[in-house]
Amino acid sequence: MVGKSSISLIPAVIESREIVKTFPNGREVIQVLDGVDFKLERGKTASIRGESGSGKTTFLNIISGLEAVDSGQLFWDGNRVDLRSSGELAAVRSSQIGFIFQAYYLLPELNLWENVLLAARLRGKPEPRERDRAEYLLRRVGLAERFKFSVEKLSGGERQRAALARALMNRPRLILADEPTGNLDETTGDSMIELLLEMVREEGASLILVTHNMKHAAKTDVSYRLHLGKLQPVKHNG
Amino acid sequence: MPWSFYLALKQLFPSGRKLSFFSVLSIAGVSLGVCLLIVVLSVMNGFQKEIRDKIVETTGHLRVEAGSVIYDYDGIMEALLGLEYRGEKVIRAVSPYAYGFVIVQNRSVPVFPAIRGVDIAYEAEIVPFNKFLISGSVDDLDNDSVIISSGLARKIGARQGDVLELASPLIIEKLKEDELMLPREVRVVGIFETGWTVIDNNTLFCTLTLMQEFYGLEDGIHGLTVRLVDGYDEEVDLITGKVNELLRQGEDFPMGVRAFSWLDLNRDFLFVLQLEKSVMFFLLLFVILVSAFAITSTLLITVVRKTKEIGLLAAMGAKPGGLVACYTFQGFILGVGGATLGIALALLALANRNEIVGFVAKIFNKEEALIRFYRFTHLPAHYQRDDFLWVVLCAIIISTLAGLIPAFRASRMKPASALRDE
Numbered sequence: 186m187v188g189k190s191s192i193s194l195i196p197a198v199i200e201s202r203e204i205v206k207t208f209p210n211g212r213e214v215i216q217v218l219d220g221v222d223f224k225l226e227r228g229k230t231a232s233i234r235g236e237s238g239s240g241k242t243t244f245l246n247i248i249s250g251l252e253a254v255d256s257g258q259l260f261w262d263g264n265r266v267d268l269r270s271s272g273e274l275a276a277v278r279s280s281q282i283g284f285i286f287q288a289y290y291l292l293p294e295l296n297l298w299e300n301v302l303l304a305a306r307l308r309g310k311p312e313p314r315e316r317d318r319a320e321y322l323l324r325r326v327g328l329a330e331r332f333k334f335s336v337e338k339l340s341g342g343e344r345q346r347a348a349l350a351r352a353l354m355n356r357p358r359l360i361l362a363d364e365p366t367g368n369l370d371e372t373t374g375d376s377m378i379e380l381l382l383e384m385v386r387e388e389g390a391s392l393i394l395v396t397h398n399m400k401h402a403a404k405t406d407v408s409y410r411l412h413l414g415k416l417q418p419v420k421h422n423g
Numbered sequence: 424m425p426w427s428f429y430l431a432l433k434q435l436f437p438s439g440r441k442l443s444f445f446s447v448l449s450i451a452g453v454s455l456g457v458c459l460l461i462v463v464l465s466v467m468n469g470f471q472k473e474i475r476d477k478i479v480e481t482t483g484h485l486r487v488e489a490g491s492v493i494y495d496y497d498g499i500m501e502a503l504l505g506l507e508y509r510g511e512k513v514i515r516a517v518s519p520y521a522y523g524f525v526i527v528q529n530r531s532v533p534v535f536p537a538i539r540g541v542d543i544a545y546e547a548e549i550v551p552f553n554k555f556l557i558s559g560s561v562d563d564l565d566n567d568s569v570i571i572s573s574g575l576a577r578k579i580g581a582r583q584g585d586v587l588e589l590a591s592p593l594i595i596e597k598l599k600e601d602e603l604m605l606p607r608e609v610r611v612v613g614i615f616e617t618g619w620t621v622i623d624n625n626t627l628f629c630t631l632t633l634m635q636e637f638y639g640l641e642d643g644i645h646g647l648t649v650r651l652v653d654g655y656d657e658e659v660d661l662i663t664g665k666v667n668e669l670l671r672q673g674e675d676f677p678m679g680v681r682a683f684s685w686l687d688l689n690r691d692f693l694f695v696l697q698l699e700k701s702v703m704f705f706l707l708l709f710v711i712l713v714s715a716f717a718i719t720s721t722l723l724i725t726v727v728r729k730t731k732e733i734g735l736l737a738a739m740g741a742k743p744g745g746l747v748a749c750y751t752f753q754g755f756i757l758g759v760g761g762a763t764l765g766i767a768l769a770l771l772a773l774a775n776r777n778e779i780v781g782f783v784a785k786i787f788n789k790e791e792a793l794i795r796f797y798r799f800t801h802l803p804a805h806y807q808r809d810d811f812l813w814v815v816l817c818a819i820i821i822s823t824l825a826g827l828i829p830a831f832r833a834s835r836m837k838p839a840s841a842l843r844d845e
């Protein structure tokens with residue numbers, strides 16, 4: 186059974202214990218996460234499904250340190266991080282976690298290549314090695330001819346592929362993808378997920394994929410459903 | 424280059440596109456302010472310089488006076504002409520004078536003009552008489568004639584060749600001693616106009632000898648006018664100090680003899696001129712301030728519009744300090760761009776200022792009025808490095824500050840909420 190703590194020499198890329206998260210809403214309090222335990226081994230992929238408003242995005246934000254927990258513990262590579270300052274986390278996050286969002290969030294004032302390289306730039310002056318990597322990734326996601334293209338001239342699928350290249354730029358250990366196919370048509374979405382899984386494996390990264398699509402969810406190593414503040418493992422048939 | 428500067432530049436000048444509309448507008452706003460400031464300040468400098476030149480032209484750089492009549496002044500003149508400052512002779516000419524007031528009557532209108540008695544041979548080295556004379560000639564000036572200012576001529580209705588009666592204030596002194604001193608008849612041999620109203624309104628020139636007689640000075644004078652060699656205008660205060668040192672050392676110089684620079688003598692007036700300029704600077708600074716508000720509001724809109732991207736940057740590891748730098752730097756760049764363009768525009772406008780004034784005057788059909796009322800046929804302009812520095816500094820500082828509010832707004836966004844923002 187997945188989710189039970191197993192003894193391993195390699196620490197999990199990410200591990201959460203008893204995460205509780207509430208949001209104030211006027212006089213009431215919304216209980217979004219009510220004790221979430223989660224663990225993802227190096228190189229593994231996981232999917233999370235759940236109704237709208239069930240707290241999937243909130244959970245990803247907590248995992249990446251963008252949002253603080255009410256209680257519970259969070260580990261990155263076996264190190265406890267939920268008590269660290271946001272500044273400290275930001276520095277680690279830039280090299281360890283890559284993000285993919287439903288709405289791409291590419292910067293329109295940069296061309297494609299610059300968008301991908303921006304991930305490296307945020308950590309300091311990009312080295313030639315990193316420039317080469319940005320180029321390699323763009324080629325790998327099938328945008329070889331579009332290096333100097335303005336983001337606004339690309340289709341949704343192309344944009345999401347560029348976002349994937351950007352997410353992988355700094356060789357992160359973990360990719361967080363929040364409904365990456367939400368704005369894409371079915372075929373494009375399917376091939377996007379194929380590419381995502383392929384490249385995550387190639388790069389040896391781990392992945393947490395939030396999706397509403399059962400078919401996509403079934404492609405990851407493990408699957409969960411977030412319901413009533415708890416994460417439940419899901420078994421796929423075939 | 425840190426990412427914040429990189430991104431700031433990219434937001435203002437996006438890749439693969441022309442300038443962003445916002446950058447163009449903001450830079451135009453700042454540059455207009457800068458241009459206006461430079462043009463106005465430079466033209467004011469021009470007028471100021473004309474006035475200052477005029478003061479020096481009519482009254483010399485320095486005056487040496489003793490507070491009483493100086494009788495033996497040959498030694499002083501010689502010492503002054505020999506004065507060395509930084510190894511150079513800096514005094515070009517020295518001219519003795521006596522001055523006072525007289526009562527003038529022409530067709531029974533009495534006025535009380537200032538009168539200056541000078542030795543034309545010396546004085547011509549200091550005052551360009553020929554430039555100022557509108558009729559007559561200084562060569563005709565003898566001990567029975569005077570040259571009068573245009574304002575005075577108008578007031579008493581005198582023309583060249585007319586005979587005036589001059590009465591000395593000495594009349595009263597003499598009366599006390601029961602002596603009678605009759606007014607003296609003099610011929611007007613010239614009329615002058617300097618453009619410097621204080622002098623033009625009410626002045627009269629005569630020979631030193633006539634003045635000495637008139638005031639009973641024997642061969643005494645009231646003081647000496649000094650003109651410096653060209654190019655030492657800026658150092659007049661230092662040279663005045665040197666002259667005073669010299670005057671203190673000389674043993675047979677009269678008691679209390681001292682030099683005053685024209686800056687000392689016109690301190691109040693020059694202060695008003697400077698004040699006028701400062702006020703102008705302050706007022707026109709508001710033009711830049713207004714464009715700074717435009718920068719603030721546009722940048723604020725950008726920050727709000729880019730909420731998600733700012734959230735993304737934070738997710739990718741951007742620290743709040745970097746975001747502050749990014750938007751503040753945009754204000755800074757707009758300031759630098761605006762200042763540069765503004766200076767270029769100002770120099771262009773100033774280089775063609777007379778064409779511009781002429782053109783505007785022609786449109787409104789006011790060319791004659793311009794000359795008649797403002798007494799200028801060309802617009803003076805004078806560049807001062809300090810003006811440029813101040814204007815540029817203010818433009819850049821104000822624009823940078825304008826970026827600060829949007830910058831803090833951006834840095835205080837919570838990444839999770841920014842990303843969630845719909």
Ligand SMILES: Nc1ncnc2c1ncn2[C@@H]1O[C@H](COP(=O)(O)OP(=O)(O)OP(=O)(O)O)[C@@H](O)[C@H]1O
Binds near residue numbers: 210215238240
């Ligand atoms: N900052 C916040 N303040 C108040 N409530 C919040 C905040 N962030 C999230 N919530 C609430 O928490 C709940 C979970 O939100 P979340 O975005 O995590 O859902 P989700 O599972 O990602 O939904 P979707 O599938 O629509 O993206 C929602 O009810 C939302 O309104």
Ligand SMILES: [Mg+2]
Binds near residue numbers: 242
């Ligand atoms: Mg969500």
